[in-house]
Amino acid sequence: MTTLDVHAAPEPAPVAADSILFQPITASSSGFGSLWEVVRISFGSLLANKVRSLLTMLGVIIGVASVVSLLALGNGASASITGEIEAIGTNILTISAGSQNRGPGNATAAQNLTMDDAKAIEALQLPVIGVAPQLNSSAQIVAKSADKNAQIIGITPAFQVVNNLTMQQGSFISDEHLQGANTVIVLGATLAKDLFGNGQALGQTVRINNQTLRVVGVLTPQGGSAFGSEDDRAYIPITTAQKRLFNARTPDGNGYRVGSITLSAINASDLDALQSRVSMLLRERHHLKLDGSADDFNVINQAEILGTLNTITSMMTLFLAAVAGISLLVGGIGIMNIMLVSVTERTREIGLRKAVGARSHHILMQFVVEAAVLSMTGGMIGLMLGSIIPIVVTQLGVLDAPIDLQTVGVAIGFSLGVGLFFGIYPAQRAAKLNPIDALRHE
Amino acid sequence: MISLRDIHKTYQMGDVLVAALQGVSFSIDKGDFVAIMGPSGSGKSTVMNLIGCLDTPTSGEYVLDGVAVDQLSSNDLALVRGQKLGFIFQQYNLLPRQSALRNVEMPMIYRGVSGAERQRRALAALNLVGMGQRVDHRPNELSGGQQQRVAIARALAGSPSVILADEPTGALDSKTSIEIMELLRRLNREQGITVVLVTHEHDVAAYAARVLTMRDGQLIGDQRN
Ligand SMILES: Nc1ncnc2c1ncn2[C@@H]1O[C@H](COP(=O)(O)OP(=O)(O)O)[C@@H](O)[C@H]1O
Ligand SMILES: [Mg+2]
Numbered sequence: 001m002t003t004l005d006v007h008a009a010p011e012p013a014p015v016a017a018d019s020i021l022f023q024p025i026t027a028s029s030s031g032f033g034s035l036w037e038v039v040r041i042s043f044g045s046l047l048a049n050k051v052r053s054l055l056t057m058l059g060v061i062i063g064v065a066s067v068v069s070l071l072a073l074g075n076g077a078s079a080s081i082t083g084e085i086e087a088i089g090t091n092i093l094t095i096s097a098g099s100q101n102r103g104p105g106n107a108t109a110a111q112n113l114t115m116d117d118a119k120a121i122e123a124l125q126l127p128v129i130g131v132a133p134q135l136n137s138s139a140q141i142v143a144k145s146a147d148k149n150a151q152i153i154g155i156t157p158a159f160q161v162v163n164n165l166t167m168q169q170g171s172f173i174s175d176e177h178l179q180g181a182n183t184v185i186v187l188g189a190t191l192a193k194d195l196f197g198n199g200q201a202l203g204q205t206v207r208i209n210n211q212t213l214r215v216v217g218v219l220t221p222q223g224g225s226a227f228g229s230e231d232d233r234a235y236i237p238i239t240t241a242q243k244r245l246f247n248a249r250t251p252d253g254n255g256y257r258v259g260s261i262t263l264s265a266i267n268a269s270d271l272d273a274l275q276s277r278v279s280m281l282l283r284e285r286h287h288l289k290l291d292g293s294a295d296d297f298n299v300i301n302q303a304e305i306l307g308t309l310n311t312i313t314s315m316m317t318l319f320l321a322a323v324a325g326i327s328l329l330v331g332g333i334g335i336m337n338i339m340l341v342s343v344t345e346r347t348r349e350i351g352l353r354k355a356v357g358a359r360s361h362h363i364l365m366q367f368v369v370e371a372a373v374l375s376m377t378g379g380m381i382g383l384m385l386g387s388i389i390p391i392v393v394t395q396l397g398v399l400d401a402p403i404d405l406q407t408v409g410v411a412i413g414f415s416l417g418v419g420l421f422f423g424i425y426p427a428q429r430a431a432k433l434n435p436i437d438a439l440r441h442e
Numbered sequence: 443m444i445s446l447r448d449i450h451k452t453y454q455m456g457d458v459l460v461a462a463l464q465g466v467s468f469s470i471d472k473g474d475f476v477a478i479m480g481p482s483g484s485g486k487s488t489v490m491n492l493i494g495c496l497d498t499p500t501s502g503e504y505v506l507d508g509v510a511v512d513q514l515s516s517n518d519l520a521l522v523r524g525q526k527l528g529f530i531f532q533q534y535n536l537l538p539r540q541s542a543l544r545n546v547e548m549p550m551i552y553r554g555v556s557g558a559e560r561q562r563r564a565l566a567a568l569n570l571v572g573m574g575q576r577v578d579h580r581p582n583e584l585s586g587g588q589q590q591r592v593a594i595a596r597a598l599a600g601s602p603s604v605i606l607a608d609e610p611t612g613a614l615d616s617k618t619s620i621e622i623m624e625l626l627r628r629l630n631r632e633q634g635i636t637v638v639l640v641t642h643e644h645d646v647a648a649y650a651a652r653v654l655t656m657r658d659g660q661l662i663g664d665q666r667n
Pocket of ligand 2: 486487488
């Protein structure tokens, strides 16, 4: 029958009749048992191409790292700004002289807020801790052996309550001082030290605009705030400021001007109601018509400022994150690119797998899992790298920028989403391949 | 086991229709060893692809192991291939980065066979083809003949009804071709496995019990050795 030498072949092992190969195969028909194996196949091929896998992940790593660090730093910065505002107090309403759109011809309007206005507000018996009118001016303070230019603030005793000021030495401006327009002064901690040295200020005198004032108190250091240090300022009775130092008589000569009036609400939630009540009173007192003519005063609502700042900082954070998100998108396109190359390269492998029984969903799964694993691993590495800067910044005390759970979730979620989104197209291409054509592919 | 009736297969190449098969009918019994011969372009591979459920006929009936497979969806065809058929290719088509054992196990993954059973079956199949000592070798550490043995083990391991081989010795030298054909004949005789192979070498066809001859998309000869 043949001329070939049949003995050239090595003898295959004899097979027993009870060999496993004769037993019916036991298979779970659902095919779900095979999904885990498909995941293992994906990991296997990623590990087989370590360098390429790493390079493919690079885009996602950079994207996620920048999203994470920018989110953390942005949130940290916004928390710090909010914190400073909150330290000043979110329950404060400040009414200042002058209209919001103050034109060159409105110079007199700026002079319109008076001591009587402050008394009228006080007479409303509003739910406030205090009503504190003040008149600020900067002037040269001359002491025996030193002098300094400083903010001189004319205040009423309510100022101490409204601003939570405590004394290091002596006492604050009293009602008596106010009544008598006494020539007394309270110094901020730094200013007291600059003028007199440590602990020497109380009882001494200073000269401002040729008036001699007696130091009756020194404040405890308050620390800096966003708007300059209160420790550099000096406080005098507002009546003294108006009558003796800065001549703040109103143009009609019947009263005295104030620079601003500060209200400290008992409940921050009352601020809006307080604002409209006070505005109404002032419009009435200033004889402003109800036809909508502009206010000749200006109300700053601390809660409003806080809200605006919050909006600005969270918009900034979002904007930065969006910019970082673009690099994540580019990373995703990188994954798609490599996955498409990988599908083309492995056309024969796909053809073989389909020829021997793999169904479309097995192939789809294999490549989607590969893309998802690539981007998830990239996301994890990116998360770790992206945490470095916020952690270092926090450790150094520059800024408190914690990596919160939400940031971690965004990073992982986005990278998984990117992997699935950009992985599905190449995977579908692979799953649709015709096994005959695929096997013929070179 | 295999029954083809009046099978036509027409390919469209641009505007031209190529009639690769023009009314082919034959049956193959369980346990038979059939070689399909014929000149290049006569339709051998086309008919093998149809028998192998890799493609569907343009018209005609095909019943495999009691299942009418001529109009199944591509996913159902994949299921049939996995359960009933074992393939041997001219180019072996082993996965290059995987061991012989993993290669032989691979088709069973898609049938949901447990890892332990896969491994037992794969080892038994590798032993059967004389590759029991090289289960951990990768394809590039094996000769062509050894790779084809692994491929045969892969076809065997899932207990198929039919083994299909399109030019299984096409890439092998004559000495190795003999070894492979000896192995296939042994499996056919001792295991009763149905084997259908395509070849254009008479020496190879001589191992078969029955030779079908094709020309121009038609069956022109059917003889028993
Ligand atoms: N995918 C295809 N598209 C178009 N024509 C094809 C395709 N496959 C095969 N053919 C044609 O069908 C005929 C039979 O091919 P084939 O079955 O491969 O022959 P053999 O295997 O006997 O050499 C040939 O004329 C070939 O060109
Ligand atoms: Mg051919």
